[in-house]
Amino acid sequence: MFDDMSPDDLEYVGKKAGRPDMLEKLTGEATFVSDMSLPGMLHVQLKKSPYARARIKGVDVSKAAAMPGVRAVVTGDELDYHIGLYIVDKYILAKGEVRHYGEAVAAVAAETIEQARAAVEAIEVDYEPLAPVLHHMDALKPDAPLVHPDLGTYSYIEAVFTPKPGTNIANHTKLRKGDVEKGFAESTYVVEREYSCPSVQHVPMETHVAIVQWGRGDKVSIWTSAQSPFTVRNLFCHAFGLPHINVRVQIPYVGGGFGGKAGIGVEPLCAVLSRKAGGKPVKFQASREEEFSLLPCRSALTYRIKTGVSAEGKILAQHMTMYWDSGAYADYAVNVTRASGYSASGPYEIPNAWIDAYTIYTNKPYGTAYRGFGHVEFHWAVERHMELVATAIGMDPLAFRLKNALRPGSVTLTGEKIVEHTGDVVKCIEEAARRVGYGQLTEAEKAREKQTGWKIGKGVAALQKAPAMPSYTATAVVLKMNEDGSVLVNLALTDYGQGTYASIRQIVAERLGFPIEKIKVAFENDTDRDPYDWQTVASKGLLLSGNAAILAAEDLLKNAYAVAAEVLHANPRDLAHDGTRVFVRHRADQGVSFASMAVGFALPNGSGVGGPLIGVGRYIAQGLSNLNKETGEGNPALDWTFGAHGMVVEVNEETGEYRVLKIASIYDVGRAINPDIVRGQAIGGMMQGLGTAICEGYIYDQQGRLLNPSFTDNKIPTAKDLPLEVECAVVETPQVDGPYGARGVGEHSMISVAAALGNAIQKATGAEITHMPMRFEDVWRAIRDKEPIDNWITKSPIGSCRSVPEARPRS
């Protein structure tokens, strides 16, 4: 909508504008669930499993229940609710069997947190430890223990997913395009490699937290640090069999999410405790350790790619197999598998493709959505692979990328045709390369190499992502005019830091033609007050809610014009408006103010016209379809956002140490509604990507105990990890169905950062790294071995390591 408007005709869109949440956040006044307490509120502590897999023979809570201040104790045995987003496979508390280290077995609600902690200490659990299955490739072996022996009895979304009962495969996504065998037969070169990355944590600075009150008449109030109020409500009602009108979910300010708070989390647990405690409000906040081991993480991936290339460097065929480690529960991991399956080649045209993507259960903390939804992980593989294939066939990696990049006329893996307005990945790649001076070193860089003795290398990596969401994803925005003619915007898409509300505010001001100061977007969401939104995920928020905001603004104006026409005795077609009033176009002095119409206009004789002015906008994704389960054909992509990073790195070949000198990131965002917010997302995501590239990752011992559930042992980047130079730029190929041409970019900045780093390190040293993170010691080893090596942490103890060939299922 309005994608073809020139920047000159826009007042707010594309221009600088502040964020509406600054004052509250900068003064400490913004209230997060962490900060909330209710009268009589109880505090929760959990008894957690020290085993990765064990049979629960008995839980003795008698001592705990009798301790001072204890108001409720629950165990898995007394609960019979299954929870799940796509495959309903999880209990609120472990029942019969624990499936990962750190899983909750029993919970206590007490008047103080100390009392709850003491009571948890007094709970005795009798376990029979069982041999866990820890590595996802081991989990595929015929004799592997089953993490979910009852998989065949679980309900799941059948149109989209394919679990394999009797195995550890929670989902198998297939895609078949063209004739791969023929493609390989015609290829001059065939290169096959395998890549992997471990599980990582989202690390929102505010850990998961909820307060739940199970009131009389089964009316439940939930305050939660979550991304998607309506999804929390929906899944909660399904789990407990409650009518939706009984449950109210409120979300105040949220201290980061990154996908980890996309679905339902600790709310059901608080709910059962509240119910048992006679309706007292119950609060649970995860400790940082629990955030790592109890709450979900990002799945590990092993990705095997075999590519056939013509003598000229054109990819003719590609065989791709993804093994996703979902951990103990399927949660979002099955959908990560699906979304990654149809995007698996990155932004390149593959005429003949064969993809199998498996989600595999293991006895580890479970995987969920994480910024990029699989694309960070598999682009690591794809973009390292492009580099290694190019190197193997003696072609420059940049030229190889450009030769195979999607262009207008290209056909994606699912059969979608790329057109002019889809976006321009070629331009992104070229610009990223230009900005780092790809292909050669400047005189200054050569001098620096001489002086430091460190080798400088430059790499490029491209990326793509479309929103991963149901084909009929919908949202709504409601505008309400206040008595003074200002406008309140309600929507249930949440803003937990991304800045979407600032952009929505600009869009509403633009379409209404009102001064932006008159527009307020209401923070603190509420399912009882806000119109529906599916979820705040997938980089779809600005596109769908932005469109709904435009339509809501138009509806509000239409309603105001109708009242004004009556008051002014004019035809609505002859009316126009400015920021304060509606007037007759050919007699501008005849007008009526918005303020006087806002809640109903009073004629001089006192009788009323109109009523409170409200605008409603609804928007649903258009033209998408489910994918054929056998071939993967269909239309899954609302919009593709393309991008590329260029990276300059210097490496000490003696020690493996390296430093990122520069990163330049380019995205085709359609239109940057708020340039500073786009830049904030670009740099924030880039640093998150860099964190997973340089140091982050879960490490387990042989028994499946998580060894690094803390910031001491699982570092995230600090300000000192910033590259010396950071550049961000946008290409703007308007998205025809995007608000003012915009498309999403929230997740994209994290994708392919690791690959760009790996590529730059390879250029500098020749090291062929195929596993991330790339710590100095990994680089050191890769330089010495000159071949892809397993990650040393993962050899022993167990973490994420390379696949065992015999475990691969036949395709």
Added chain:
Amino acid sequence: MRIKLTVNGLIYERDCIEHKTLLRFLREDLGLMGTKEGCGMGECGACTVIMNGRAVNSCMVLAVEADGASIRTIEGEAEGPSLSDIQRAFERNHAVQCGFCTAGMVMSVKELLAEHPKPSADQVKEAIEGNFCRCTGYTQIVEAVLDLTGSPEKKGELEHV
């Protein structure tokens, strides 16, 4: 134990159990919820406050250790109804996303500027190294400080290709 301390210029006197951290004391006993807990282990800096002129992780200080001390928290940062210079610079430069690290960040910057009114970019990074921010990638925070101190270092902008 009975403790007496000054927080944002006001004197508070309270009974306090020995093992309570200053962070919990501020939040639970004084109702000053602006200071956040990100780890409770002295690793993330979300709980940073200024104690006797030094930025400290308040989750690593016992409230009883703060007996007699002078503390500044985010609630005392704005000058009356208007934001402080640091806060305004953060606002101008989009140095806040989710806002959970912000209180601690502002406190660390306050300590830095008290010592180095004209810090270099490296000094700013050094000063906030102990403050994790998962959202912003730090750049706009560093720029906010440099913008405030009138540093000649060029501020980045989103560029259009």
